Amino acid sequence: MNTILRKTILAPGVKDFLVDAPRIARKRKAGQFIMLRVRQEGERIPLTIADADPEAGWIRLIFQEVGRSTVELGRLEEGDSILDLAGPLGRPTHIEERGTVVCVGGGIGTAPVHPIAKANKEMGNRVISIIGARSADLLIMEEEMAKASDRLLVCTDDGSKGIKGFVTQVLQQLMDEGEPIKEVVAIGPVVMMRAVSEVTRASGIPTVVSLNATMVDGTGMCGGCRVTVDGRSRFVCVDGPEFNGHAVDFGELLQRQRAYTEQERQAMAQDHVCHIGRDQ
Amino acid sequence: MSQYAPIPKARPGKVDRVPMPEQDPIERGRNFLEVPFGYSPEMAQVEASRCLECKDPTCIKGCPVGIDIRGFVVKIREGDFQGAVDIIKHDNALPAVCGRVCPQETQCEEVCVVGRKHTPVAIGRLERFAADWERDQGVVAIPKLAHSTGRRVAVVGSGPAGLTVAGELALRGHSVTIFEALHKPGGVLMYGIPEFRLPKDIVEAEVDYVRKLGVEIIYNAVIGKMITVQELLEEEGFHAVFLGLGAGLPYFMNIPGENLNGVYSANEYLTRVNLMKAYDFPRADTPVRPGQKVAVFGGGNVAMDAARTALRMGAAEVSVIYRRSMEEMPARREEIHHAEEEGINMRLLCNPVNILGDEQGNVTGVTCLRMELGEPDASGRRRPVPVEGSEFVVESDTVVVAIGNGANPLLTEATPELKLNKWGNIVADDATGRTSMPGVYAGGDIVIGAATVILAMGAGKQAALAMHEELMAKEIN
Numbered sequence A: 001m002n003t004i005l006r007k008t009i010l011a012p013g014v015k016d017f018l019v020d021a022p023r024i025a026r027k028r029k030a031g032q033f034i035m036l037r038v039r040q041e042g043e044r045i046p047l048t049i050a051d052a053d054p055e056a057g058w059i060r061l062i063f064q065e066v067g068r069s070t071v072e073l074g075r076l077e078e079g080d081s082i083l084d085l086a087g088p089l090g091r092p093t094h095i096e097e098r099g100t101v102v103c104v105g106g107g108i109g110t111a112p113v114h115p116i117a118k119a120n121k122e123m124g125n126r127v128i129s130i131i132g133a134r135s136a137d138l139l140i141m142e143e144e145m146a147k148a149s150d151r152l153l154v155c156t157d158d159g160s161k162g163i164k165g166f167v168t169q170v171l172q173q174l175m176d177e178g179e180p181i182k183e184v185v186a187i188g189p190v191v192m193m194r195a196v197s198e199v200t201r202a203s204g205i206p207t208v209v210s211l212n213a214t215m216v217d218g219t220g221m222c223g224g225c226r227v228t229v230d231g232r233s234r235f236v237c238v239d240g241p242e243f244n245g246h247a248v249d250f251g252e253l254l255q256r257q258r259a260y261t262e263q264e265r266q267a268m269a270q271d272h273v274c275h276i277g278r279d280q
Numbered sequence B: 001m002s003q004y005a006p007i008p009k010a011r012p013g014k015v016d017r018v019p020m021p022e023q024d025p026i027e028r029g030r031n032f033l034e035v036p037f038g039y040s041p042e043m044a045q046v047e048a049s050r051c052l053e054c055k056d057p058t059c060i061k062g063c064p065v066g067i068d069i070r071g072f073v074v075k076i077r078e079g080d081f082q083g084a085v086d087i088i089k090h091d092n093a094l095p096a097v098c099g100r101v102c103p104q105e106t107q108c109e110e111v112c113v114v115g116r117k118h119t120p121v122a123i124g125r126l127e128r129f130a131a132d133w134e135r136d137q138g139v140v141a142i143p144k145l146a147h148s149t150g151r152r153v154a155v156v157g158s159g160p161a162g163l164t165v166a167g168e169l170a171l172r173g174h175s176v177t178i179f180e181a182l183h184k185p186g187g188v189l190m191y192g193i194p195e196f197r198l199p200k201d202i203v204e205a206e207v208d209y210v211r212k213l214g215v216e217i218i219y220n221a222v223i224g225k226m227i228t229v230q231e232l233l234e235e236e237g238f239h240a241v242f243l244g245l246g247a248g249l250p251y252f253m254n255i256p257g258e259n260l261n262g263v264y265s266a267n268e269y270l271t272r273v274n275l276m277k278a279y280d281f282p283r284a285d286t287p288v289r290p291g292q293k294v295a296v297f298g299g300g301n302v303a304m305d306a307a308r309t310a311l312r313m314g315a316a317e318v319s320v321i322y323r324r325s326m327e328e329m330p331a332r333r334e335e336i337h338h339a340e341e342e343g344i345n346m347r348l349l350c351n352p353v354n355i356l357g358d359e360q361g362n363v364t365g366v367t368c369l370r371m372e373l374g375e376p377d378a379s380g381r382r383r384p385v386p387v388e389g390s391e392f393v394v395e396s397d398t399v400v401v402a403i404g405n406g407a408n409p410l411l412t413e414a415t416p417e418l419k420l421n422k423w424g425n426i427v428a429d430d431a432t433g434r435t436s437m438p439g440v441y442a443g444g445d446i447v448i449g450a451a452t453v454i455l456a457m458g459a460g461k462q463a464a465l466a467m468h469e470e471l472m473a474k475e476i477n
């Protein structure tokens, strides 16, 4: 169970796993995620299901190594198993016939935006995708996004590939060109999702963002993932992860993501190699 | 056979209740070891000798699962501890748990005849003794299972309700699979009730017993998401389903500042510490903020558990903030007593109205209002009313909200066939646990709201009997 069938390195520190998980593969819809644990004393962390094949029985996870759990996950090799894997969790993306939909992926956010672009295309919508990264070597899934979109715009902060600039500038241009945009889906760092929501706010284009709150169980049992949307407290894992970007309190989300900065530093400093030889 | 000689019955009132030795309050406030040590065989025999061995034992009526209390207490007095265990296990598959966490003072012990004039027989402690004695022997007897019936049952949730149903049905020859959303079994026993009150190896051992009865447990199986209830019945080949989902939705107060860093629901705080082992951070990966001044909102068992846990996590000052008075506190007396002994500050007749924070979004304090008790409300308890202009601030860097739990809608939302009450609890028949969906039963906290371990087990037992009947009446192929 949960065997890693294929491991690919997409960019420095970004890994791509195909994992054997037939039950999840059968059920999952675009926008949903899983919770996983790498080892007995490990944390439960959420990752989006970037793709799945219900027949072959695999799901695809694409993740960036940012801290202890993702680094440990990245150490697993083909043939290894992920200790615990639960899902699919969260509400699926609401996909309907709308016309033109713009999918914006920032950095690793391209991975979760990909299934949404794909599903929109399958629905018959015109999909324009914008993907961005700091530099060319950090860009991921360009080909796949091209396939899932009618039009793909690539940008980098340093101009090493595609348009030089942020995804928000590219989106603004599209809007200025008069694209009849019916919806924007933006996934990436919180500051990016906030900026995208600001760009679309004035024109009132519905904007969906996928929030990466810190989670524990992922099933609505702890409330640790709560965010304020429209002045109301919501649980990202069961009420989301997608919300109306114009209603989200991004400042609070950023603040809550910093809740464990000190502990995360401590955890990385004591890399898990030093557990060897200890009781466990 | 045990090597202990029988001792005679004591004359009524001549022997005082045998105290249970426990850890020193100051020392235990800094460790996670269990607080009471339990009875020695000699102590257990003396305590058992206080039982009048009544012809009409009222104690049994006080036990939600109807354990033959007189029967097992006599066995203990006679030194036949295995005999005692066998009697208990006939009605209760989790005696080491119940002996520790049952609110005995309002159940079996409340109606014990000795209690009319003296301190009642310490039934819970004796039950705990018998269960621990058996575990210490190293061999736990597995009762004979009935022949396989060919019927398959899915149990959703591995809390006390689910474990009881699973055990009862396995004994009757059904093939039982438990689906558990988390990566560990036990429900609240594992993630909620702390180690110092209920050691996790005891929960593991009790779960192991159920497993030895042939029950299979599948972890990380979120029913309603990974598989629906309908699919369990129609595609996965189960003949019946039991839902023991618990009351897993934390309530918040909805006051300003509740989303500041350092504010937890009791569920989150206790899950981080118990299930995810944050006390062992950074060896274990899950952190919890190390609070120095911790404020806990609420007055139930959950609040006491959170407060005592915070103390053990290294807090210098822990306050329980409760809006009514000590008399109305729903927590068990023993828990309140233990908490006070350990130095937890009870701030009674105080209501939090606002949580304060700094620019980084960290909690710095709680604004409270003093309360007075007014006229009795619908629950019969005197309604607390705020005292005008009595605001004051309790300095805190961590806040734990322990004001109650409701029904988690994750599964019920995906199962429109299930009838719910206005709070989202599943409507199920009192006597059988039958729900509005054919073949589907429910019991425990998801039906009656956050209650007790033994009530969840009682509901599980009743449901198992009804399920057994329905299963046997069913044609299968």
Ligand SMILES: Cc1cc2nc3c(=O)[nH]c(=O)nc-3n(C[C@H](O)[C@H](O)[C@H](O)COP(=O)(O)OP(=O)(O)OC[C@H]3O[C@@H](n4cnc5c(N)ncnc54)[C@H](O)[C@@H]3O)c2cc1C
Binding pocket: A033, A043, A045, A046, A047, A048, A049, A062, A063, A064, A065, A066, A067, A068, A069, A070, A071, A108, A111, A112, A211, A212, A213, A214, A215, A241, A257, A258, A264, A267
């Ligand atoms: C619904 C959901 C879906 C997600 N999908 C993906 C995905 O497909 N691919 C992927 O790479 N990541 C995804 N994430 C983020 C991922 O869960 C975190 O990167 C991971 O938990 C970090 O754990 P760690 O122990 O490696 O790092 P930590 O040591 O916990 O953190 C290291 C750094 O990462 C930041 N961080 C911690 N938790 C999160 C978080 N939840 N979101 C964003 N930053 C965080 C911290 O602020 C810190 O700077 C998702 C998060 C959510 C809530």
Ligand SMILES: Cc1cc2nc3c(=O)[nH]c(=O)nc-3n(C[C@H](O)[C@H](O)[C@H](O)COP(=O)(O)OP(=O)(O)OC[C@H]3O[C@@H](n4cnc5c(N)ncnc54)[C@H](O)[C@@H]3O)c2cc1C
Binding pocket: B101, B102, B103, B156, B157, B158, B159, B160, B161, B162, B179, B180, B181, B182, B185, B186, B187, B188, B189, B192, B193, B194, B221, B222, B223, B224, B244, B245, B246, B247, B248, B270, B301, B302, B305, B410, B411, B443, B444, B445, B446, B450, B451, B452, B453, B454, B456
């Ligand atoms: C901190 C705390 C202290 C307590 N102290 C005491 C005490 O001292 N004495 C006492 O008698 N009672 C106490 N209680 C109450 C007692 O623990 C509960 O009443 C009891 O555990 C309820 O049992 P249950 O089987 O109904 O549910 P739970 O124990 O809540 O178990 C439910 C299980 O179902 C799983 N689940 C839920 N949804 C799904 C799904 N969709 N798919 C798969 N699995 C699912 C959950 O993960 C969980 O494991 C306490 C409760 C808490 C929170």
Ligand code: SF4
Binding pocket: B062, B063, B064, B065, B066, B067, B069, B092, B098, B099, B102, B103, B104, B107, B108, B109, B123, B124, B127, B454
């Ligand atoms: S299960 Fe609880 S109520 Fe019943 S005898 Fe034991 S302690 Fe008393």
Ligand code: SF4
Binding pocket: B050, B051, B052, B053, B054, B057, B058, B059, B060, B069, B070, B073, B111, B112, B113, B114, B121, B123
């Ligand atoms: S009521 Fe009390 S004294 Fe009588 S049998 Fe029960 S435990 Fe013994």
Ligand code: FES
Binding pocket: A214, A215, A216, A217, A218, A219, A220, A221, A222, A223, A224, A225, A226, A235, A236, A237, A238
């Ligand atoms: S992660 Fe616990 S409620 Fe969302």
